[in-house]
Amino acid sequence: MATELRVLQQSEWDHWYGRLELAFGGVDESPAERKLWEELAEIERSIGVWDGDECVGTAGAFTFSVSAPGGTFVPAAGVTMVSVAATHRRRGILRSMMRRQLDDVRSWGEPLAVLTASEPVIYGRFGYGIATHQMSLEIDSSRVRVAVPPGAEDVRLRFVPVAEGAEACEQVYRRTIGSRPGMLARGTGWERLPLLDPTSERDGASPMQCVLAERDGRVVGYARFHNKPAWAAAGADGSISVRHVEALDPAAYAVLWRFLCEIDLTSTVRSHNRPVDDPLLHLVTDIRRCGVRVRDSLHVRLVDVGAALAARRYTAPVDVVLDVEDAFCPWNEGRWRLTGDAKGASCERTRDAADLAVSVRELGAAYLGGVSLSSLAAAGRVRELRKGALAEASVAFGSDVAPWLPHGF
Known part of the structure; x- marks a missing residue:
């Protein structure tokens, strides 16, 4: 039976999204996650490939602007939710969706398409280049210390409930957008994304915790993280999993990282997405005990x-x-x-x-100035x-x- 590629209809969302989940292993997301993605999705910019009544291919595109060198923001289609059913591989379905999608992005007048890839080898043949990288760290906080610059003594830290601190954190984040190429200017609703905290993704750690950094009563930074208690024969061996750290000045940034690395009963701090030139690299006392690793992140495609x-x-x-x-x-x-x-x-x-x-592809890789x-x-x-x-x-x-x-x- 021939397949049909067409724009998604709202009534088809549940089936379409269920097939996306199946393609990524078949583990259902939490109701909160699924609801948020349904509300953020732009149905008119989403497509599906159908084999009879079954959806066998999915792809969507968010409306973004991406910060570029020089502080400009460039309209971009955020390619997302791309999948092909395991039963329909090697039939040209992905290629047909990429073809339709780039034609659509061109018609929308958006010069760029951007995505993050489940596997980095997939999208180069469609003209996407790897334009940003992300650094992960596994810090041996029992041996590594974080130095702080002048001004640290003026920074006060305090715990707040995640929901209570959400607006202050979002205001800090918005002020950092544009400080680096590759950051996204987003529409309403996206401020809820960093607050998602499904139990299935904690790996036994605590619910997300939030600490605000304040100076003279004004919020100048924040950290959100999980604490996973553990005990070994020698004593406490807990770990901290960092979700987000942002600050408006060097002192506040350093104080937040010092706090994370000095939490009682822990010996490891893990962070999975930091810029490759993060100032933290210059604040730690022993970089060899920080387990630095780099991988691809944002893939960029010049549509025009x-x-x-x-x-x-x-x-x-x-x-x-x-x-x-x-x-x-x-x-x-x-x-x-x-x-x-x-x-x-x-x-x-x-x-x-x-x-x-x-x-x-090479122009896409070089576009944001990191390659x-x-x-x-x-x-x-x-x-x-x-x-x-x-x-x-x-x-x-x-x-x-x-x-x-x-x-x-």
Whole structure:
């Protein structure tokens, strides 16, 4: 029987989402999680592939803006909830959904599509490049100490119920959006996402706890975490699992991490998503005992090369002609002249000779400034056609801080 790809209808949500859960192992989410995702989902931007009455493929797209180098925010489709039924693999279903989705994103006038991948090998063939990475740490807090800079003595910490502190935490988070490329400007309702606390994901730890950092009565940071008590023959051996840490100044940030690493009856602090240049790396006394590991995070796809490259800023003046290869979205193929600096940019079609040959996947990887064009060239994925053009463009595309995606979607 032939399959049918079409936009989701509200009445089909439960079946559609149930098939998504099945594709990811068949473990039901908590009612609170499922309800939140149903309320956040944009049905008119969601598609399904149907084999008769059965949904065998799912994909959706949230409406976001992504912070880019220079402090601009670029409209982006947040690709999400992508799945193919195990019974229907290798039939072109994923490709058909990616084809339809990128055509839709182009029609919506959004220059970018972004996603986080269950497996990083999946989306490169559709033009997505890995643009941000996330760092995880497992800190031996029985041996590692956290230094604090001047001003720490003015910071007061206090426990508050998670719900009571939610608005203050969200205000801090909103003030940090744009401080790094890769962060998301979101619509109403997303402030509820970090408050989800299903028992199934605690691994025996406490309900989420919240500590506010205050200076002169004003909230300047927060930490949300779980405490998992444990005992060994030698005594207490508990662990802290960090969910979120944000602060508006270095002293408050350091004080929060010092607190987390000095909680009584614990010897390990774990955090699974921090920027790769997190200041914490310079605050700990022994980096070797912090179990640092890095993995991919946000994947970026330029849906409209000209609009996307013109929407961000550049750390140094750049005037370069890019010969872009994009077999999956052929409207992007050809030569583009990018001219820009820290104040603005333009990117237009040109017949001039190319300075760099690059695929749209590599442009996606370099877009947020965390992956250099020079490193991609060293891997054979960017070719320099005019001497000096690679260094010029690589510096211009860079960011003074590493891009970071604070949460999934």
